[in-house]
Structure formats: structure tokens, C-alpha cells
Amino acid sequence: xxxxxxxxxxxxxVVSAMAIAGFYLIVIVGWPGxxxxxxxxxxxPLLKTIGLAFLLEIVIEISRSGKVSMDERDLVIRGxxxxxxYIYLSVAVVAMLGHAAIYLFVMxxxxxxxxxxxxxxxxxxxxxxSAVNHGSRLFFYLRGA
Numbered sequence: 799x800x801x802x803x804x805x806x807x808x809x810x811x812v813v814s815a816m817a818i819a820g821f822y823l824i825v826i827v828g829w830p831g832x833x834x835x836x837x838x839x840x841x842x843p844l845l846k847t848i849g850l851a852f853l854l855e856i857v858i859e860i861s862r863s864g865k866v867s868m869d870e871r872d873l874v875i876r877g878x879x880x881x882x883x884y885i886y887l888s889v890a891v892v893a894m895l896g897h898a899a900i901y902l903f904v905m906x907x908x909x910x911x912x913x914x915x916x917x918x919x920x921x922x923x924x925x926x927x928s929a930v931n932h933g934s935r936l937f938f939y940l941r942g943a
Contacts, residue, residue: 804872805939811932814854819925821850826918875938883931890923 868876894916 802939805936808932808936808939812929812936814851815925815929815932818851818854819922819929822921822925875935878938879931879935882934883927886930887923887927890927891920894919894923 898916
């Protein structure tokens with residue numbers, strides 16, 4: 799299989815987005831065992847995840863030897879992939895807000911810790927939306943759309 803630069807960049811972006819999401823999930827939830835999953839509060843895992851994402855984006859940008867030329871097909875594929883990621887993120891946010899509203903209605907006294915969980919859900923939704931964006935871009939490139 800002969801892949802072009804756009805396909806290779808999409809593969810690297812999907813893998814890096816999923817790796818960062820996995821790292822964030824492991825840091826927040828923790829490995830199975832007696833260890834405390836989050837000891838530094840929100841600062842530690844969030845800063846590590848943002849730093850890792852920033853470092854990977856720098857490595858990807860440096861590894862690009864030249865500018866990839868884009869034609870109309872590339873712009874259409876990019877637009878479709880952004881649409882898919884936007885739909886995914888919209889559904890995730892609406893589902894989260896619906897869950898929070900139902901949870902607030904059923905258990906009004908226990909809403910305080912849900913804010914932290916909602917924040918972690920939003921971070922994971924953003925990271926997986928990035929993976930959906932690049933994954934659908936890879937799908938459209940390989941399909942020949």
C-alpha cells in the first residue's frame with residue numbers, strides 16, 4: 799500500500815490523539831490497584847496531557863520536510879472530517895448536559911463532585927473528537943472520496 803503524505807499525517811494524528819487520550823484516562827482513573835489515581839488534583843494530569851500534546855504536535859511539525867500541497871479534494875475531505883468531529887463533539891456535550899440535568903433532578907444534593915467528572919468528560923470528548931477528525935480524514939483518503 800502506497801500512502802501519501804496526507805494519509806501518513808492522518809495516521810500519525812490518530813495514533814497520537816488516541817495515545818494522549820489513553821494517557822489522560824490512565825492518569826485520571828489510574829491503574830487497577832490500591833494506588834490513588836489523582837494525587838495532584840487537576841493540575842498534574844492536565845498539564846502533563848497538554849504538554850504531551852504540545853510536544854507531539856511540535857515533533858509532527860518538525861518532521862514535515864515540506865508543505866503538503868492541497869487541492870480541492872483535500873479541502874473537501876478536511877471539511878467532511880471536521881463535520882464528523884463536530885457532530886461527535888456536539889452529541890457528547892448534549893449527552894453530558896442531559897446526564898447532568900437528570901442527575902441534578904434525581905439527586906440534587908450530590909451534584910458537587912460531578913463538576914470534576916464533567917470536566918474530565920469534556921477533556922476526553924475533545925481528545926476523542928480530534929481522533930474522530932483525523933480518523934475520518936484517513937477513511938476518506940483511503941476510500942478515495
